[in-house]
Amino acid sequence: MFIQPWDAGLDEAEWQAWIAEGHDFGQLNVNGLPGHPPVAVPTHFTSDGDHLLVHLARPNPVWKAIERDPNVLFTVFGDYAFVPGPWRAQGNTPPADGVPTSYYTAVQFTCRAHIVDDPEAKAELLRRQLAHFQPGGDHAPVAVGRPPYGRMLPGIRGLRLEVSDIQAKFKYDDHKSVEHRTAVADRLSARGQGLDVPTAHQQRRRLDRIGPWKP
Numbered sequence: 001m002f003i004q005p006w007d008a009g010l011d012e013a014e015w016q017a018w019i020a021e022g023h024d025f026g027q028l029n030v031n032g033l034p035g036h037p038p039v040a041v042p043t044h045f046t047s048d049g050d051h052l053l054v055h056l057a058r059p060n061p062v063w064k065a066i067e068r069d070p071n072v073l074f075t076v077f078g079d080y081a082f083v084p085g086p087w088r089a090q091g092n093t094p095p096a097d098g099v100p101t102s103y104y105t106a107v108q109f110t111c112r113a114h115i116v117d118d119p120e121a122k123a124e125l126l127r128r129q130l131a132h133f134q135p136g137g138d139h140a141p142v143a144v145g146r147p148p149y150g151r152m153l154p155g156i157r158g159l160r161l162e163v164s165d166i167q168a169k170f171k172y173d174d175h176k177s178v179e180h181r182t183a184v185a186d187r188l189s190a191r192g193q194g195l196d197v198p199t200a201h202q203q204r205r206r207l208d209r210i211g212p213w214k215p
Contacts, residue, residue: 001075001108001167006175006213009168010206015107018168019047019076023107024132026076028054028159030065030113039065045074045161046132052109052161053125055116063115063157070113074161080104081199087184088173103172103188103199110165116158119144125158172203175213182207 009015028041039062045052052074056062066072081103089098116122126142126149142149173181181203188200 001106001169003167003169004171004175005215007169007171009170010209012166014170015166015168018079018105019107023076023078023105026074028062028161029073029075030062031069031071033065033068036065044129044133046129048128048160050163052111052159052163053128054159054161055122055125055129055156056159058155058157066113066115066159072111072113072161074109074111075106076108077104077106079195079198079202081188081194081196083173083184083188087187088176088180090176090180101171101173103203104169105171105202106169108167108169109161109163110167111161111163114160114162116160119153122153122156122158123149125160170202170206172199172206174206174210175215178207178212 024046025042025044028043030039030041032038041056041060041062043054043056045054047053054074083101083103085098085100086095087098088101089095116125123142123144130139130142140148144150144153173184185200185203185207188196188203
């Protein structure tokens, strides 16, 4: 992932807080088998220390690719919006000559995948996922040999993705003036389409922390 200096995460706490805000759905990217394209699997995930936890259906074609090459990428992205050219026209530049761009946050984890097939280990992985996604505990116990989850365990395989590197990108025009960034954030909030409002929130948050860009 290409990251300009002004798009880089300010510290680990920034991307960790962004993930913790509810960005727990991403894309698992696996090297394809010889002669085949890479395999991309959208999925929810949760974390356990320096591992990401995922489970997928046993028939998923991703398993053969992982068994051949366990080196994978997991990418999470969000708070994105298209910014029209006229919004970015600078100074005396005619609005139609402004160059459009995309704003977004992306966190990319480089990982080594470890397949989980032991029934009790799979049950524990599901328990950890449910503790994250249903913290109220409004679900049946996940136990080997006990319905409803016990009979479903053979139909899935788990993944522990051991994280070796993390890159975070916050692309919100932080190299431009405070006035420009403020104006674009206001326009995003006013337009209010798709993820415009959370995108504007990210731009304002970065503006508060960074202020004027200093190369």
